[in-house]
Amino acid sequence: MANPLYDNLFGKHAGRDAPFLHLVDGTVISYRDFLAQTAQLAHVLTGLGLSPGERVAVQVHKSPQALALCAACAQAGLVFLPLNTAYTTDELTYFIENSGAALVVCDAGKTASLTPVAAGLGAKVETLNADGGGSLTDKAAAAPDSFDTVARNADDLAAFLYTSGTTGRSKGAMLTQSNLLSNAQTLAQEWQFSADDVLLHALPIFHTHGLFVATNVTLVAGGSMIFMPGFDLDEILAQMPRATSMMGVPTFYTRLLDDARFTKEAAAHMRLFISGSAPLLAETHVQFETRTGQRILERYGMTETNMNTSNPYAGERRAGTVGFPLPGVELKITNPETGETLPQGEVGVIEVRGPNVFKGYWQMPEKTADELRADGFFITGDLGVIDEAGYVSIVGRGKDLIISGGYNIYPKEVELVLDEQGGVLESAVIGVPHPDFGETVVGVLVAQPGQSPDTDAIMEAVKGPLARFKHPRRLVVVDSLPRNTMGKVQKNLLRDAYKDMFMLA
């Protein structure tokens, strides 16, 4: 009987009294205690009648119990489906329906809106609140603290993460046990994580970055994490002297640099700062080194692939690049029209292949075929170039995507909502530079003839269908959208017209 993911991340720590989680209130949770809670939760999940391979949709605040629920899904052979806490009921309804989740776990405050959705699908609902209380942990408290791990194969599904598309609805990226495990093992080695590492963990645990990269790398190495509910600058600065490493989106680093308390001394105990999920400006990299004497290590990944490239731990961490393909990952730059591999130095679409690449999109064979080639290469939609030394740089996006503070926003999804609003003939949603979030959302509206859209009412109306981070930060009304001869909206011209909107003091 074996379950590679559970055995190699969690099971191998059975009985260890070493710390796994340090909470900001001073509580320390050992591996032994964490695994006991995991086992109790696994009993609850199987007691609810869930069978291996079924999906568990989870929209809960970050807590040790939420992480134990993820581990319990691995131990019980279930597919973990984490969901952004900012998602609205409209958004959640789609994810629950599309995934065919057998269980929905949410905050008690969400049960009234989600119970009817779940009931319509025959799914059960349990609660898990920000403080770790709720029906799930109540039941777990009475369960045995050891559990016979359910056997799974390396190729079995371990997680579903929804990622939006340039057209239509979100797609459930199916990640296998071996996708997650192989990447975590590679990263732990590349970044030289050990049992002595104490990782400052301020990322959410509903995305690849905080869940699979930060947590799984720590588990592979047997280190510990300072597990913070979210990004709190004061708390990060207070905790840094006892941490060795941190992973963050670029906003973490620009916020640190904006604070005079962040000095070389404040960072002296840290051996590694890692950035990803969005482009780190070369300027931020340089400022960081000037301030701390340390170079941020930038890496590049995607929900569908986990991590693909990384700057070297020991060699030169080159600003503005995402480093080299990870061991086991093949990366090529191709012509977007023909799919032909381009010579070194030319800009094209980044394609990757390796044990990290997902199995496909849940019940979307056409979308899978569009992006995942039969030979195993995944077409990322990112535009890149490889320099003569082999460093990969991301120079743009072939896909229409905005990344705000590390969260992805697909303009199409916002445009569909804006187009429905009173007085709006059509809309174009663009990303423009933002000092804190890197990029932010601007909606450009064209009025119906003879009408003037009420932008305040529109900002109110988007709250139902769209999570807060997707809301336009500004709406502008124009006479018409610029189009090329094919009739396609020229978003580059709009981006250029509004590029200084948030940057000028």
Ligand code: MCA
């Ligand atoms: C919060 N808000 C945001 C964002 N975060 N709006 C746009 N973009 C955001 N990222 C909203 C809040 O709801 C609030 O709205 C207002 O903006 C100000 O929030 P603030 O307090 O400043 O934000 P915060 O709570 O401090 O959060 C900012 C953050 C957070 C720390 C940067 O967004 C974050 O943790 N981002 C990390 C995301 C991440 O993990 N990405 C990885 C996915 P109001 O004013 O109305 O209340 S990508 C991935 O996994 C791939 C594979 C990869 O490569 O890593």
Ligand code: AMP
């Ligand atoms: P997600 O869909 O959340 O997995 O986001 C993946 C996307 O984030 C990638 O396709 C890139 O566009 C972007 N991304 C991740 N890491 C980096 C990075 N270091 N530099 C630039 N873009 C990045």
